[in-house]
Amino acid sequence: xTERTAILSRMxxxxxxxxxxxxxxxxxxxxxxxxxxxxxxxxxxxxxxxxIAIPAQRGSIYxxxxxxLATNAANYLIALDPKFKDLDGNTVTPQQINxxxxxxxxxxxxPAAYYKEKIANAPSNSQYIVLxxxxxxxxxxxxxxxxxxxxxVEESFKRRYTFGSLASxxxxxxxxxxxxxxxxxxxxxxxxxxxxxxxxxxRDRRDKIxxxxxxxxxxxxxxxxxxxxxxxxxxxxxxxxxxxxVEKHLAEYGTGIIIDPxxxxxxxxxxxxxxxxxxxxxxxxxxRRNFAISDMLEPGSTFKLVTAIAAVEQNAVNFNxxxxxxxSGEVVIHGLTLRDHDPLGNMTFQEVIMKxxxxxxxxxxMRLNKKVFYQxxxxxxxxxxxxxxxxxxxxxxLNKPYDWSLVSxxxxxxxxxILATPLQVAQAxxxxxxxxxxxxxxxxxxxxxxxxxxxxxxxxxxxxxxANKKTIDRLMPVFESVITDSGTGDWAQIDGLRIAGKTGTxxxxxxxxxxxxxxxxxxxxxxxxxxxxxxxxxxxEPKTSGYGGYTAGPIFKETAKRIAGxxxxxxxxxxxxxxxxxxxxxxxxxxxxxxxxxxMLTRLRFPYKFxxxxxxxxxxxxxxxxxxxxxxxxxLTLSETYSPIDSSTIKEGFTKVPELxxxxxxxxxxxxxxxxxxxxxxxxxxxxxxxxxxGEMMRIGSTVTIRGKARSLELLTKEEN
Numbered sequence: 001x002t003e004r005t006a007i008l009s010r011m012x013x014x015x016x017x018x019x020x021x022x023x024x025x026x027x028x029x030x031x032x033x034x035x036x037x038x039x040x041x042x043x044x045x046x047x048x049x050x051x052i053a054i055p056a057q058r059g060s061i062y063x064x065x066x067x068x069l070a071t072n073a074a075n076y077l078i079a080l081d082p083k084f085k086d087l088d089g090n091t092v093t094p095q096q097i098n099x100x101x102x103x104x105x106x107x108x109x110x111p112a113a114y115y116k117e118k119i120a121n122a123p124s125n126s127q128y129i130v131l132x133x134x135x136x137x138x139x140x141x142x143x144x145x146x147x148x149x150x151x152x153v154e155e156s157f158k159r160r161y162t163f164g165s166l167a168s169x170x171x172x173x174x175x176x177x178x179x180x181x182x183x184x185x186x187x188x189x190x191x192x193x194x195x196x197x198x199x200x201x202x203r204d205r206r207d208k209i210x211x212x213x214x215x216x217x218x219x220x221x222x223x224x225x226x227x228x229x230x231x232x233x234x235x236x237x238x239x240x241x242x243x244x245x246v247e248k249h250l251a252e253y254g255t256g257i258i259i260d261p262x263x264x265x266x267x268x269x270x271x272x273x274x275x276x277x278x279x280x281x282x283x284x285x286x287x288r289r290n291f292a293i294s295d296m297l298e299p300g301s302t303f304k305l306v307t308a309i310a311a312v313e314q315n316a317v318n319f320n321x322x323x324x325x326x327x328s329g330e331v332v333i334h335g336l337t338l339r340d341h342d343p344l345g346n347m348t349f350q351e352v353i354m355k356x357x358x359x360x361x362x363x364x365x366m367r368l369n370k371k372v373f374y375q376x377x378x379x380x381x382x383x384x385x386x387x388x389x390x391x392x393x394x395x396x397x398l399n400k401p402y403d404w405s406l407v408s409x410x411x412x413x414x415x416x417x418i419l420a421t422p423l424q425v426a427q428a429x430x431x432x433x434x435x436x437x438x439x440x441x442x443x444x445x446x447x448x449x450x451x452x453x454x455x456x457x458x459x460x461x462x463x464x465x466x467a468n469k470k471t472i473d474r475l476m477p478v479f480e481s482v483i484t485d486s487g488t489g490d491w492a493q494i495d496g497l498r499i500a501g502k503t504g505t506x507x508x509x510x511x512x513x514x515x516x517x518x519x520x521x522x523x524x525x526x527x528x529x530x531x532x533x534x535x536x537x538x539x540x541e542p543k544t545s546g547y548g549g550y551t552a553g554p555i556f557k558e559t560a561k562r563i564a565g566x567x568x569x570x571x572x573x574x575x576x577x578x579x580x581x582x583x584x585x586x587x588x589x590x591x592x593x594x595x596x597x598x599x600m601l602t603r604l605r606f607p608y609k610f611x612x613x614x615x616x617x618x619x620x621x622x623x624x625x626x627x628x629x630x631x632x633x634x635x636l637t638l639s640e641t642y643s644p645i646d647s648s649t650i651k652e653g654f655t656k657v658p659e660l661x662x663x664x665x666x667x668x669x670x671x672x673x674x675x676x677x678x679x680x681x682x683x684x685x686x687x688x689x690x691x692x693x694x695g696e697m698m699r700i701g702s703t704v705t706i707r708g709k710a711r712s713l714e715l716l717t718k719e720e721n
Contacts (some may be wrong), residue, residue, distance in 0.1 A: 056194030059223030073160035084150035173277035194223035229265035245555035250543035264439030300506030303415030365413030433531035491553035496574035498528035518546030612638030676700035
């Protein structure tokens, strides 16, 4: 073969191969489009289509008056893509970064240099630099107003508890995934969560998601709303007084429960120290525990209710007989010494309860069959869960009679060798106040769906009758006598209001032995003629005194007084002198005009003096609610205009609730209107209560509830004469 032939052969070979390539490509095109096209298109569709969840909104929680306690608030994440280019090729400029840093600094209180440094130190290829989290709507709008194209705003939702720590132990809290962890949030989690929806989307090879026209979608079903039995006004009162009492008596912690004895509805439940469920991680686990249902304690003398009911029902006691106790105030029972708090001498049955004699109570109990005594304790709810709709409830401990020692019955008669939760004690006294019928305590009145339809309604549930009505009627004066000058509950007295109840003082067990540390308690109900509220106060290890009457009693008193001020039915049943007490304190005149202030102070017969010529009252020398000593003059400062706060300290769209107590309904309503707030008015006269309290921040357009207190006809008649 010549050289020329060899070259031509190679050229034909190469040319043939070149012709083969288009043929192969043509064959592949035919195969892909016609032979296997349908299968490949279906496979591509399956790989490109995906589904993402559309989150459902968690249901809200309301109090018994319809006040919002827990809801969802939008939170915003701000990120920056520094390499972003618009259609014209423009990128994020240094000036825009500087402006963004300044806005974020103002909204988060971090220096602008922090954000500039964060952007500068990000990896060179970074297209997603997270700058700030958990910003509110106002902050988001401030960032958006800059018009920076490279800014990324992502919306998420966070649980918001409207009044911070109010009723926190009952409400509970949620985790970062919006799952309930404690309280009502956990117990009713399935109702509150709702059901997520589904959105079909396209997902490209870079894993980016995009919507497309006609994509199937299933809308989310939002969570249901819970309407509780909690009364925010009563809850706030209980928390306030409990806090004062714990701090005054230097106690480790305090617990309070207020329950409606007729229905079992919980009106308030509080513990102090408390926590803010908006930021649960900032508080120790100990303070997040609901002591009212989870702590087991020896109830002490409050348990004497069981002994009294059992003894009267079993005819083991005569109301006229005399019980003798040693002059030393001590007695030895089966080798163990039992003491009274003081030598009490000889007493009638009523005096045994009124003076809280442990020795005489033990004498009475030892007349009873131990199985019978055990059954009365069980009937009153001790030793078993109350089945309240809260997670984490303890059942307490009530040993069966065959486990008792020789001293168990006399010691149990006054609340030892038994463990009970505070709620169990409150439930037992609620049964006493309810004529002997034990009711199941509950916190949720009803559950509604997103359309307002009731899907669950909790009705009052009667558990059992624990005593005959005649027994209850005979014992009522006995336990009412506890709240007298001669009883151990004298510190809980309120003039004009009939109260029945019992003090409790129990030594705490430490390292297997009873120590000098105490649990002090007081439980009572009012008004005796028609009980509406049962209130239990427990203080753990008060340092000032171990006696429940001295420490827990005054907390009960102040709580009951303030609740009575909210309840017109109770006020009508009280003595006229008690009505006058509500009016002899300095009124709040902040925001009231000069003429109206003069009329009010003249009517109340308070000496006064004005500083300034006209306008509204901007300051007063005697704080509202403080009793005014005879002859003391109130100095009122006037201003041409009423400016309750420096507007520069308030974020746009919000205002501060002013002090309204003591103002006329008309002036209070006018002032709220001027501030951009609405008013919801109950009763007439001057403002006696307001909610939220003065100083709270509220969004413009929100509603402030004000309750008036009409003055008594007798007092008005005296003034006219």
